[in-house]
Amino acid sequence: MSKIKMQNTTLNYVFDDFKKEQTLVFSNSLGTDLTMWDKQIELLGTAFNMLRYDTRGHGKSEGTEGEYSIEMLGNDVLDLLNYLKIEKVNFCGLSIGGLTGQWLGIHAPERLNKLILCNTAVKIGNNEGWNTRIETVQKNGLDSIVSGTQERWFTPEFVIENKAEVDSVLSTFVQTPLEGYISCCAAVRDADFTNEVSKISVPTLIISGTEDLVTTVKDGDFLMEKIPNSILAALKTAHISNIEKADDFTKLLIEFIKN
Numbered sequence: 001m002s003k004i005k006m007q008n009t010t011l012n013y014v015f016d017d018f019k020k021e022q023t024l025v026f027s028n029s030l031g032t033d034l035t036m037w038d039k040q041i042e043l044l045g046t047a048f049n050m051l052r053y054d055t056r057g058h059g060k061s062e063g064t065e066g067e068y069s070i071e072m073l074g075n076d077v078l079d080l081l082n083y084l085k086i087e088k089v090n091f092c093g094l095s096i097g098g099l100t101g102q103w104l105g106i107h108a109p110e111r112l113n114k115l116i117l118c119n120t121a122v123k124i125g126n127n128e129g130w131n132t133r134i135e136t137v138q139k140n141g142l143d144s145i146v147s148g149t150q151e152r153w154f155t156p157e158f159v160i161e162n163k164a165e166v167d168s169v170l171s172t173f174v175q176t177p178l179e180g181y182i183s184c185c186a187a188v189r190d191a192d193f194t195n196e197v198s199k200i201s202v203p204t205l206i207i208s209g210t211e212d213l214v215t216t217v218k219d220g221d222f223l224m225e226k227i228p229n230s231i232l233a234a235l236k237t238a239h240i241s242n243i244e245k246a247d248d249f250t251k252l253l254i255e256f257i258k259n
């Protein structure tokens, strides 16, 4: 793992440079860290150069004072690419990572080959819901929402059959720095790409989960209707599709990036 010091934060990342033509960047969801992509890293082997990082305020990336915005998180990615001197990447982001992906697609298309938007939407949830969540965790901490989080992230069948794995993801969740979590909740609350998303011109794969109640297949359909050069694939998963259906998810990535 390495860290770069940027203007007002320090970002933790892992870059596996296999000297391939294509680089794939992974951007994690709220309350997770770069280890959420472990299965993809294992399954992809050396197919692409692989860059994964902890979103600001998550994992080992430093938090900064005050609320974040998706623009800030998008600029963190651009700073990281500039630092590593990587001109163009394929960017795969899940949920808030998918919001960062939309921002990059709209504002920095010259840095993208292809975009993969997973379990995301032009607008995730509503302001009231996010403000309630922020107040709850401010008062009672992340432990107080762990069971609701599990229900949103994984189907009951997956939890029964993969208890150790689910526990490990949730243990990362409760260890997320509270301020970083809250600041990212604010970034999600304030993001709405409804009127801009049609500006995304790079080839885009949208991945939805049929059992995802946070960012639904309907949200994925909306993205597909608005993004001209896009296709959609739906997997039978809840919110964290890349963990719940790791094989199918990774096959979709390979097929989309290579073709």
Ligand SMILES: O=C(O)CC1=CCC(=O)O1
Pocket: 028, 029, 030, 031, 094, 095, 096, 097, 124, 149, 152, 188, 214, 239
């Ligand atoms: O924890 C959730 O509610 C799911 C989620 C919303 C944005 C994100 O990144 O994860």
